[in-house]
Amino acid sequence: MKKILLTGGAGYIGAHTAVELIQKGFDVVLIDDFSKSDNSLLDGIEKITGKKINFVEGDCKDSTFLDQLFRKEKFDSVIHFAAYKSVNESVREPLMYYNNNLRSMTELLQVMGKYNVNEFIFSSSCTVYGQPDVIPVDETAPFKKAESPYGATKQMCERLLEDVAAANKNLKAISLRYFNPVGAHPSALIGELPIGVPNNLVPYVTQTAIGLREKLVIFGNNYQTPDGSCIRDFIHVVDLAQAHVKSIEKINEMPSNNEAFNLGTGEGVTVLSLVKKFIEVTNVNLNYEIGPRRTGDIEKVYANPTKAKDLLGWQTRLSLEESLRDAWRWEQKLANKPI
Numbered sequence: 001m002k003k004i005l006l007t008g009g010a011g012y013i014g015a016h017t018a019v020e021l022i023q024k025g026f027d028v029v030l031i032d033d034f035s036k037s038d039n040s041l042l043d044g045i046e047k048i049t050g051k052k053i054n055f056v057e058g059d060c061k062d063s064t065f066l067d068q069l070f071r072k073e074k075f076d077s078v079i080h081f082a083a084y085k086s087v088n089e090s091v092r093e094p095l096m097y098y099n100n101n102l103r104s105m106t107e108l109l110q111v112m113g114k115y116n117v118n119e120f121i122f123s124s125s126c127t128v129y130g131q132p133d134v135i136p137v138d139e140t141a142p143f144k145k146a147e148s149p150y151g152a153t154k155q156m157c158e159r160l161l162e163d164v165a166a167a168n169k170n171l172k173a174i175s176l177r178y179f180n181p182v183g184a185h186p187s188a189l190i191g192e193l194p195i196g197v198p199n200n201l202v203p204y205v206t207q208t209a210i211g212l213r214e215k216l217v218i219f220g221n222n223y224q225t226p227d228g229s230c231i232r233d234f235i236h237v238v239d240l241a242q243a244h245v246k247s248i249e250k251i252n253e254m255p256s257n258n259e260a261f262n263l264g265t266g267e268g269v270t271v272l273s274l275v276k277k278f279i280e281v282t283n284v285n286l287n288y289e290i291g292p293r294r295t296g297d298i299e300k301v302y303a304n305p306t307k308a309k310d311l312l313g314w315q316t317r318l319s320l321e322e323s324l325r326d327a328w329r330w331e332q333k334l335a336n337k338p339i
């Protein structure tokens with residue numbers, strides 16, 4: 001079985017992926033610098049899998065740390081989750097975002113080259129497309145000018161990977177373009193831990209429902225969509241995690257040594273209908289109102305996930321109802337309320 005390094009392994013998507021890989025019998029090493037996370041999800045991973053995890057605290061911009069780690073462990077593959085991901089923060093602190101997200105990428109690829117580790121999976125985002133001309137969007141769509149420094153780092157990392165893969169044919173690279181990951185593990189032992197006031201819709205919804213926030217504001221109801229609110233493709237984080245397992249399994253069967261895949265359900269859902277669905281699924285009285293548009297928001301985007309189905313043999317299985325139910329169970333667990 002392959003030995004796999006997960007950078008950012010203590011984060012939301014890293015932790016869910018660790019669970020799926022461990023349950024499939026892969027040998028997994030997690031690293032995290034805890035700059036945007038803490039060790040609470042690590043306990044959850046151990047509880048779900050019943051296995052002691054191999055975790056090392058460290059920063060993947062730190063070449064000495066990486067060198068020691070790669071010398072000790074004989075990795076087959078790297079899944080690179082570690083990155084800053086707040087759109088708002090990236091607008092306020094662009095240098096911090098470029099420095100962190102680009103440097104961790106170059107340092108990792110460098111150490112991989114030195115130790116002849118050739119399989120690399122990168123956490124990308126549908127933000128690379130901007131507002132696509134054709135929806136559902138497929139992987140051939142051009143990158144529009146990024147709406148934020150965060151989005152620009154994802155575009156730049158994909159470009160960087162393209163260049164490195166062109167120069168080194170031994171490298172096998174896959175970029176996974178996440179649409180909107182939501183939900184939590186059905187055990188409610190791991191889930192999302194937003195820092196401060198959440199920017200993302202579903203954590204804001206669950207925090208409002210539990211009473212941590214006064215009300216949810218829906219940003220705009222005059223878009224060109226059926227109910228006027230924005231359209232997104234909300235994907236259950238467990239489905240998303242399983243796509244990483246498939247990528248690890250299939251990485252040597254790809255048509256080229258650098259491929260990108262959309263990870264979405266293929267269904268566009270309006271913000272307002274998600275909110276209504278949450279109320280229906282949970283029976284919770286959610287205080288919400290319509291407010292002005294949020295600057296930089298894309299009107300509508302959802303995936304054409306056909307390529308992932310054809311080449312990775314992956315598709316989503318979990319519904320929006322399950323995502324919202326699991327997100328709510330996790331929020332209740334955090335608040336120590338009975339679920």
Ligand code: UDP
Nearest residue numbers: 199200201204217218219230232271294297
């Ligand atoms: N959204 C909202 N209220 C909030 C947070 C988000 O109406 O408090 C909307 C936002 O305008 C967007 C959608 O929910 O249309 C998804 O936003 P999120 O930030 O979760 O993801 P992204 O915009 O990056 O797709």
